[in-house]
Amino acid sequence: MTITTCVFDAYGTLFDVNAAAREAAEEPGRDAFAAQWQKISATWREKQLQYTWLRATYGVHTDFWTVTMQGLDYALEAHGIADPDLRDRLLQLYWELAAYPEVPSMLAALKAAGMRTAILSNGSPEMLNGAVESAGIGDVLDAVLSVEQVGVFKPHRSTYDLVGQAFGGPRREVLFVSSNCWDACAATGYGFVTAWVNRRSEPVDRLPWRPVHEMSDLTGIPRLAGAA
Template identity: 45%
Template sequence: MRHAAYIFDAYGTLFDVHAAVRRHAADIGPDGQLLSEIWRAKQLEYSWVRTLMGAYLDFWQLTEQALDFAFRKVPSVDPAMRSKLLDAYWRLDCYPEVPAVLRNLKDNGARLAILSNGSPAMLEAATRSAGLDLILDEIFSVDSVRRFKTDQSVYDLVASSWRLYPEAISFQSSNRWDIAGAAKFGCRTVWINRADQPDEYRDLPPSLILPSLEGLVTIG
């Protein structure tokens, strides 16, 4: 393998953040996609704002608060769905190619880990539900530094714990802002541009852009 470690963002990269709403689409109605998009956007916004303020709350609390905001913003969706949606978020579907890609990298000698805003309990539940817990070597949560991405202390969690130089780490994320943060830290970065979004943060470019994780196996 070209890199000693392959580190993956969790939400949006390994796990489909819209799977919770999609699972209950029939009960939610036609505004489900809008609800899901607002839920995700506010979840991330809260993480950035709280890091800037130095007022940390764990990602599960932000997930709950973001959903409550989304319900108020989309009144056509019954707030009684709250508990079902939150329960589904603990068991998000992983993208179809994820297990095979991770196994392939592992079989070729790479160390694998998640580096995520998610709380330890959230990440443990998601990886166990998707059957990834036996493939990954470690799960790194921002909870240990009480700051969210793209704070540089988050990316240093892997380098310090595994005693690796940043350039020995290949970091994969579907979030362009996350890629920018890891690039600034010095990692090799692979932007998994699942939604075919336009590029941004041009001064902190990804090392590679792929439409899914599948290409990671052939390119390395």
């Protein structure tokens, strides 16, 4: 079946979740943070994701900005850093995350081929709008879908329903792309064609489903979708 719609996870897939910590580490006077920014950023991301899964399991939803702040607070404390100014700076930078270098041209190629493009993310609408604007990719996206519309985080099946509500059509006409293996696996189980962007060469998660495709970055997406 022909792919008509390409849907992307946002954080870690289109936007570099390490960009905020990396940029802060390069600023003057951040020596203590610069010495361990990579570990702090990894813990921040780990806790951010864990808190979405746990809240979905608990049935106690909050917005993604809250779990982003809570994940950062955990990470800073875990690594022995108490610096309110640094915390504020990291949160500010998270609203302006850089897109991966291949993202603009990849999305432009999809649009030039007549594909419909969208984001489906745990991010709140305000966070996503800020990231899209900062990256300058709003003109190559047809929709920015947030799980806030259903009040539960991915990989709850209702979150993937948002794609059909926005575009209609068979699920097998959707190529769903994520850097989170668990997200791509769940989307496979839902019925999408999936691509896992495995930037760190990790093993596949042991889950009921597997990603249909695996790649190291997003440059091959137009070819995979039949747009090149």
